Amino acid sequence: MTEYSLLGERILESPIDSTTSLLEKINRDVINFALGSPAQNMIPTQAFAEIGNTVLNDASAxxxxxxxxxxxxxxxxxxxxxxxxxxxxxxxxxxxxxxxxxxxxxxxxxxxxxxxxxxxxxxxxxxxxxxxxxxxxxxxxxxxxxxxxxxxxxxxxxxxxxxxxxxxxxxxxxxxxxxxxxxxxxxxxxxxxxxxxxxxxxxxxxxxxxxxxxxxxxxxxxxxxxxxxxxxxxxxxxxxxxxxxxxxxxxxxxxxxxxxxxxxxxxxxxxxxxxxxxxxxxxGKVQNHLRYLCSQYEVRKNTLRAAVETAFLGTVHTSDPLGGFFLWVTFPEETDCELLFKEGLERGVAIVPGNAFSPSRQLRNCARLCFAALDPDAIGEGVRRLAEAYYAVDAVRAKVDVA
Ligand SMILES: Cc1ncc(COP(=O)(O)O)c(C=O)c1O
Structure with missing residues (x-):
């Protein structure tokens, strides 16, 4: 193989984008809190199709x-x-x-x-x-x-x-x-x-x-x-x-x-x-679309936050975002969210471990969960699977060396 340039050597893969590729290969249903994507059923496909019909017939496009x-x-x-x-x-x-x-x-x-x-x-x-x-x-x-x-x-x-x-x-x-x-x-x-x-x-x-x-x-x-x-x-x-x-x-x-x-x-x-x-x-549809997104995503955020707090019996801290896509969950200090990610995947749920968000990989007991892409029923089932992974595997909660 030819050697990479210095710049090529420095390029690292994204832990989040790599999860997307990993999930494509897994042959089971996975409730995906990992990807920061909008809900598919909230993409204005019909309006895009109508506009697209004109655009695709215009050679200049x-x-x-x-x-x-x-x-x-x-x-x-x-x-x-x-x-x-x-x-x-x-x-x-x-x-x-x-x-x-x-x-x-x-x-x-x-x-x-x-x-x-x-x-x-x-x-x-x-x-x-x-x-x-x-x-x-x-x-x-x-x-x-x-x-x-x-x-x-x-x-x-x-x-x-x-x-x-x-x-x-x-x-x-x-x-x-x-x-x-x-x-x-x-x-x-x-x-x-x-x-x-x-x-x-x-x-x-x-x-x-x-x-x-x-x-x-x-x-x-x-x-x-x-x-x-x-x-x-x-x-x-x-x-x-x-x-x-x-x-x-x-x-x-x-x-x-x-x-x-x-x-x-x-x-x-x-x-x-x-x-x-x-x-x-x-x-002229954008303002309504934005209002719709905001109201739906707020319901999803509240559903996820309540489900996490109930499932983890008050042992976790959750952020309370006033917008956007993500809930940040801080588990007890001894939690290993990289292991929780692996165990969660076995049970059909994906999260992103906190370490991914820190260049010095300091946030081992935290995780990011995206609430935007999932409907409230899937959110409930996803949190149930995550709690099962958390409580079933002692190592997820084992004392770790946090030097
Ligand atoms: C903070 C932040 N910046 C940039 C991006 C990338 O956006 P795009 O998908 O438009 O490249 C994202 C997507 O998750 C993001 O969360």
Whole structure:
């Protein structure tokens, strides 16, 4: 075999995406709390089919789109964001093939090998693995109920003199805990990034899936769209992940470089998908769809949280997300959630062990459960199977060396 490049060597697989492949191969029904996917029966397939009928009959939809995005989609997106109370300059938008591509391009353009990237602990693994792929040195800063402990970044910098190049944060209904960064901390973070001259990468796939009317402005909006904040967005959670369409919100000074990076990668996002997303944004159905998603996902969150608390007899702590897809469960300290994952799979239930969300693999007794994709009956049965795995296998609860 030919040797991989240094970059190739550093690339790691995603524990979550790998679970999807693993489950495809398992020959039994598995209740899947592992994948952060929208519910299949909540994907607006009929509307997509109607729009798709027009799109698929239009030869121009099979051509290359401009790298920055199909102009129909960019203008539909600007109108949609306006309906959300946000005025964006079209020049600040670059359409991507989902949120992951946005993260990849940003890491590619801004990280040098050895640069420090600050992440929340826990955080979304594919993001820190992308940064590691480009040679980043990852520093984990804990979060609490108000999100990332911004003052600890300041303390870290004062203690070590190490100025981060990038701070990666999922501020709203975070993956994996569902927590939200408070307004005060968003302001502090924006100020810190300006002071340190580092880049905040604000990754926001879940912000439109809120269960209450409370709305905290994005870090980018708080910072008046200055060049220290790049925001990564996606249609994967509010429409469908298989469309692979997302967008970046950036200082227009960065767009030429982002476009150049994309031209060396995939030229443009899938034109057919972009037209379908544009058609759906223009259809007038999005607001109702979002309201429907939020109400259904809130019921699922409440069902999962109640089922977990009942099944584990008050020994666990669960987060109480006010939006998004995920419940974060903290089991007693001696629990080994990697073993719980394996035992759960034997009994037909999949979770993601907490270690996956920490580069230093510190969260052995925690797990992420996605409530969005499953209906309430499946949620109940899934938790029953998980509790069976937990209580049946002593080793799951054995004392572990937590040095
Ligand atoms: C925080 C976060 N960022 C990015 C992504 C990737 O989104 P996409 O599927 O659009 O690439 C996800 C998906 O789970 C996510 O949770």
């Amino acid at each position: 099979y051509g290359y789109a401009p790298t920055e995005g199909d102009s129909e989609l960019v203008s539909s997106l600007v109108s949609f964001l306006k309906s959300q109370g946000r005025n964006l300059d079209p020049a600040s938008i670059v359409i991507t093939a989902g949120g992951m591509q946005g993260l990849d391009v940003v890491c590619k353009l801004f990280i040098n090998p050895g640069d420090t990237v600050i992440v929340e602990s826990p955080t979304y693994p594919s993001a820190f693995m992308t940064a590691i792929g480009y040679g980043a040195n990852i520093i984990e800063i804990p979060i609490d109920d108000d999100g990332l402990k911004v003052n600890e970044i300041d303390e870290y910098v004062n203690r070590t003199g190490d100025i981060p190049k990038m701070i990666y944060v999922v501020p709203t209904f975070q993956n994996p805990t569902g927590r939200t960064l408070s307004l005060q901390r968003r302001e502090e973070l924006a100020g810190l990034a300006r002071k340190l001259n580092c880049l905040i990468v604000e990754d926001d796939p879940y912000g439109l899936i809120g269960f209450t009317n409370d709305h905290i402005p994005s870090i980018r909006d708080i910072s008046h769209a200055d060049s220290h904040v790049v925001t990564v967005r996606t249609f994967s959670k509010i429409m469908a992940p298989g469309l692979r369409v997302g967008w970046l919100e950036v200082d227009p000074a960065y767009t030429d470089k982002i476009i150049a990076a994309r031209q060396c990668m995939d030229t443009c996002a899938n034109t057919v998908s972009q037209r379908i997303v544009a058609g759906y944004l223009d259809s």
